[in-house]
Amino acid sequence: MSANLTRRQALVLPAGIAVGSLIGRPVFAAEPVKIGLVAALSGASAKSGEGISRGLAVAIDEINAKGGVLGGRMLELVRRDDESNPAKGQTAARELIDKEGCVILFGGIDSPVSLAIVPLVNSAKVPFMGVWAAATNITRNGANPNFVFRVSAVDVLVDRALIKYATTKFGAKKPGLMLVNNGWGESNFAGLTAAAEAAGVKLAGAEKFDDKDADMTPQLQRLREAGADTIILVGNAAPGAQVIKSLQKSAWTVPVVSHWGISGGRFPELAGSWAGKVHFIQTYSFFGPQNEVGKRVLAALMAKYPDIKGPGDVTPPVGVANAYDAMQLTALAIAKAGSTEGPKMREGFLAIENYQGLIKNYAKPFTDHNHDALNENDYVMVRYNGDQIEPVTG
Amino acid sequence: MLATALVSGLSLGSIYGLIALGFTLTFAVSGTVNFAQGSSVMLGAVICHTLAVGLRWPMLVAVPIALAVCAVWGLIVERIAVRPFVARGSNAWLMATVALGIVLDNIVMVLYGKEPRALPSPLADDPWVIGNVGIFPLQIVVPVVGLTLALLVHLGLHRTGLGLKLRAAVENPDAARLMSIDVNLLIAVTYAAAALLAGIGGILIAPLYNVAYDMGTLFGIKAFAVAILGGLTNPWGVVIAGLVYGLVEACATTWLGSSSTQIVTFSVVIAALVLAPSGLFSRRSRVRV
Numbered sequence: 001m002s003a004n005l006t007r008r009q010a011l012v013l014p015a016g017i018a019v020g021s022l023i024g025r026p027v028f029a030a031e032p033v034k035i036g037l038v039a040a041l042s043g044a045s046a047k048s049g050e051g052i053s054r055g056l057a058v059a060i061d062e063i064n065a066k067g068g069v070l071g072g073r074m075l076e077l078v079r080r081d082d083e084s085n086p087a088k089g090q091t092a093a094r095e096l097i098d099k100e101g102c103v104i105l106f107g108g109i110d111s112p113v114s115l116a117i118v119p120l121v122n123s124a125k126v127p128f129m130g131v132w133a134a135a136t137n138i139t140r141n142g143a144n145p146n147f148v149f150r151v152s153a154v155d156v157l158v159d160r161a162l163i164k165y166a167t168t169k170f171g172a173k174k175p176g177l178m179l180v181n182n183g184w185g186e187s188n189f190a191g192l193t194a195a196a197e198a199a200g201v202k203l204a205g206a207e208k209f210d211d212k213d214a215d216m217t218p219q220l221q222r223l224r225e226a227g228a229d230t231i232i233l234v235g236n237a238a239p240g241a242q243v244i245k246s247l248q249k250s251a252w253t254v255p256v257v258s259h260w261g262i263s264g265g266r267f268p269e270l271a272g273s274w275a276g277k278v279h280f281i282q283t284y285s286f287f288g289p290q291n292e293v294g295k296r297v298l299a300a301l302m303a304k305y306p307d308i309k310g311p312g313d314v315t316p317p318v319g320v321a322n323a324y325d326a327m328q329l330t331a332l333a334i335a336k337a338g339s340t341e342g343p344k345m346r347e348g349f350l351a352i353e354n355y356q357g358l359i360k361n362y363a364k365p366f367t368d369h370n371h372d373a374l375n376e377n378d379y380v381m382v383r384y385n386g387d388q389i390e391p392v393t394g
Numbered sequence: 395m396l397a398t399a400l401v402s403g404l405s406l407g408s409i410y411g412l413i414a415l416g417f418t419l420t421f422a423v424s425g426t427v428n429f430a431q432g433s434s435v436m437l438g439a440v441i442c443h444t445l446a447v448g449l450r451w452p453m454l455v456a457v458p459i460a461l462a463v464c465a466v467w468g469l470i471v472e473r474i475a476v477r478p479f480v481a482r483g484s485n486a487w488l489m490a491t492v493a494l495g496i497v498l499d500n501i502v503m504v505l506y507g508k509e510p511r512a513l514p515s516p517l518a519d520d521p522w523v524i525g526n527v528g529i530f531p532l533q534i535v536v537p538v539v540g541l542t543l544a545l546l547v548h549l550g551l552h553r554t555g556l557g558l559k560l561r562a563a564v565e566n567p568d569a570a571r572l573m574s575i576d577v578n579l580l581i582a583v584t585y586a587a588a589a590l591l592a593g594i595g596g597i598l599i600a601p602l603y604n605v606a607y608d609m610g611t612l613f614g615i616k617a618f619a620v621a622i623l624g625g626l627t628n629p630w631g632v633v634i635a636g637l638v639y640g641l642v643e644a645c646a647t648t649w650l651g652s653s654s655t656q657i658v659t660f661s662v663v664i665a666a667l668v669l670a671p672s673g674l675f676s677r678r679s680r681v682r683v
Contacts, residue, residue: 040510044606079647083508181652208652211610212604215406218647221398226524238604245602250398251521251528269512270604273519 015307027313032076033340035060035330036096038089038117039108039132040264041081041229042195043069044211044238048109051319052131053079056106059301059327069334075327078102082113085234088115090120096127103340104129104330106323109236109264111135111184125342127349131322131332132157134259139371148348149371151326151359152318153260157376159191160280161172163199164258165279165381166230169392171257176228177206178219178236178243182262188234188259204228208325212320216246233258233278236266244271244278255279265315268384275384277316282382283374284321284359285391286311293358297324312388322374325357329373330366397527399648400641405529405602407640408537411633412595413617414624415540415547421626422551423580425561426480426487428471430495431592432614436607437498438464438593439600443513458464461593467498468589472582474538495614503607510609515601532574536598537637543591544633551629560584592617619663624675638674639663 005274007145037056041049059191059378060075068074078100089110097120099274104127107114114133119261121128124141130138130150139150166172177192180187190204196203204226207219220243233243240262247254258280268275271296286298301308301320314320334353355362365373413435417427441463446455450501475490517532551557563570563577569579603609616639623633639659646658652663666674 044508044510047507121657141655171491210652213652214599214612215402216645217398217402218395218644221395221648225395238606241512241604245518249528249530249533250518250526250601251523264513266509268508272514288524 007244015313028080030072030074030158030345032074032095033334034100034102035075035077035327036093036100036102036105037077037079037108038082038092038096038105039078039079040084040110040113044086044266045109045236045261045264046083047266048132048319049079049081049239051264051314051316052106052108052323053077054301055131055320055323055378056327058297058304059324059331061105061148061304062296063327063331066201066238067187069331070319070338070340073302075331077285082108082110084110084113086110086112086116090116091247093117095122096126096310102126103334103342104345105135106131106326107138108257109133109261109319111138111187112182114138115183118143118148125346126330127333127345129326131326132264132319133184137187137190145343145346146371149326149373150320151373152363153186153283153374154283154372155259156191156194158259159188160195160198161281161376161379162232162259163192163201165193166176166232166255166257167199167280169279169381170257172201172230172255174202174227175205175230175257176226178223178225178231178233178235179206179208180215180239181208182211184261185234192232192234195246207237209239209243210237213239213242215249216243217250219323220246220250220252224250230254231256233280234235236261237261237263237267238270241267241270241272241275244274248272248274260318261315261390262390264316268387277383279383279392281379282316282318283378283380285363285380285382285389286317286321287391288315291356291358293356297358301316310389312385315387315389316391317382321358325355325359325362325373328353328357329362336368357383395648397525398416398564401529403641403644404637405533405536405640406643407637408540408614408633409595409599409626409636410617410620410639411636412536412540412543412598413592413613413634414490414621415544415629416591417618417621418624418626418629418632419547419584419591421621423564423584424476424512426476426479427491427618427621428463428468428585428588429475429488429491429618430498430608431588431617432473432612433495433498434464434467434589434610435599435613436502436610438596439513439605439609440502440596440607442597443511443600443605444506444657447511447513460597461590462646464589464593464596465586468586469582470494470588472585475580475583477578481650482587495610499607508607510555510604512607513597513600513605518601524565530602532601535559539598540633540636543594543627547629556580556583573618582589590604594650596614599633614667623663623666623673625673626676628675629674631673635643635674 080092108130111133128375134153333348336351337344441460479487561603625634
């Protein structure tokens with residue numbers, strides 16, 4: 001075909017474009033509302049990004065099937081991979097706001113990435129919804145007005161729950177901390193130290209490890225010599241698995257209670273035969289009796305994703321459940337705001353009264369002083385059975 | 395704590411020494427090194443995992459194929475990133491080998507994915523326990539293999555015809571060429587052998603660590619520090635330096651805490667090089683006239 005236009009084509013083409021743009025006016029009126037996601041979609045925590053994407057997708061399908069938001073505008077998910085890298089996450093957030101025109105950003109598993117995005121969204125006055133990263137200062141960031149909300153755990157509350165679980169379940173009197181060497185680890189160091197003090201528990205010590213450390217036996221040995229009777233682990237799947245392998249290498253059969261970062265990757269594969277020994281925290285389990293929302297979401301997941309044959313295949317459940325509820329709350333906030341402008345949406349979140357969600361029945365989930373919709377009463381303890389995450393029983 | 399530090403340090407240190415042996419080989423013969431040595435570590439582990447876990451081939455088949463791929467990779471590095479620059483008297487092979495390693499890492503990232511994977515081994519599942527100290531059988535195998543390979547490198551260089559040719563090429567490349575010794579071929583062979591050694595290191599460390607496209611970066615950097623510390627020209631020195639490095643690393647973590655590990659380890663390397671600028675075990679070259 002010739003690359004040159006004929007005279008007829010030259011006349012017809014602009015006319016066609018003009019007509020097309022006129023016909024397109026009603027479509028423009030129903031322009032989709034873009035929902036941004038900046039999360040780890042590849043790398044060691046890729047499963048977390050997949051779980052969040054699935055939770056968002058199921059919620060968006062439901063909302064769109066009911067006619068979308070603001071009188072017929074469909075929701076559209078736009079995803080970007082932060083590769084667990086704060087700089088890449090910040091760049092992706094800028095692009096989603098400035099170029100894609102996303103009305104809200106959802107965050108992923110990595111607290112350092114979310115912490116890098118927080119100043120950006122507060123400055124741009126675009127709401128940010130955390131659905132996994134738990135660092136306390138993501139929502140409690142000192143900004144006024146604060147555009148950051150979260151449907152996820154909060155380190156300061158998780159830390160209290162972890163200490164409480166270690167003492168009640170395992171009778172821990174001197175827990176030792178194994179913490180990833182980044183902002184998330186620091187956030188939990190402060191939280192766990194305070195929680196232990198409040199519970200009257202003396203810590204055996206706190207050790208740090210890096211994501212690429214090949215052997216954590218020296219750190220574990222320090223805790224062992226200091227008399228640690230339980231290990232409290234804060235780290236993502238790959239380094240968390242190295243901690244467990246190092247424990248196995250040392251043949252130290254100490255109980256391990258973990259934050260939920262380990263559920264964001266291939267922890268059972270990487271940790272090997274000792275993976276099931278770790279008890280860790282989640283906000284939701286698809287096992288056991290489900291409320292109506294739980295039944296509906298599980299059915300939708302099984303229909304949409306062929307690899308999900310039952311509750312055990314929803315991994316990681318925390319990513320799916322948090323993202324689902326957060327998306328539904330966002331739709332409510334848009335409805336309350338009557339707009340997708342950031343400041344109005346922020347007011348919309350604060351105006352939500354009740355929502356019967358997957359994780360719980362939310363009553364006034366966000367207030368001026370509390371931007372975290374979940375608290376310590378919403379956590380469940382689970383463990384791996386093979387690749388599946390099951391609640392701890394007994 | 396001392397026993398744990400010794401086990402951990404010697405196990406990791408022997409891996410560093412094994413990888414660093416590759417630097418020694420190529421430097422001894424050509425005066426150049428492959429800065430993509432860490433990528434060879436990764437390549438051995440990734441190919442082995444793909445064949446043994448992905449395709450469920452027996453280890454006895456997967457390991458030789460993975461090592462053969464590493465050797466071919468070594469030949470490619472020498473042909474593309476070293477020989478053209480050396481021929482022009484340029485030191486750009488430094489950057490070229492680094493760049494080629496990054497290219498390989500990224501190709502593997504695209505083909506293999508970014509998620510770390512596990513390479514299970516019966517030698518890294520059930521530890522032997524003595525008192526408070528546990529050790530995987532593989533942690534014993536690693537130093538044994540490292541020392542055996544150092545011995546083979548030593549014997550290969552000093553007791554074989556190939557070794558004689560290699561040393562002749564080092565002493566006087568022009569004279570070696572006049573004696574019909576193909577110096578370029580010899581250098582290419584050492585690059586293949588260096589990549590193969592790194593591949594062995596990668597396959598050995600994989601069950602203790604994870605298999606990932608970027609797993610070789612840190613091992614490559616530490617192995618180079620070990621090679622410099624050991625003296626680059628002495629295979630035994632490099633292996634011993636690897637053990638010393640691993641021990642310093644483990645002892646620093648054990649007694650000073652993990653925050654101090656890199657500070658102490660690299661400070662020790664710098665201090666050692668200030669005292670012995672050519673490395674702790676370097677051999678002065680003897681020129682016979």
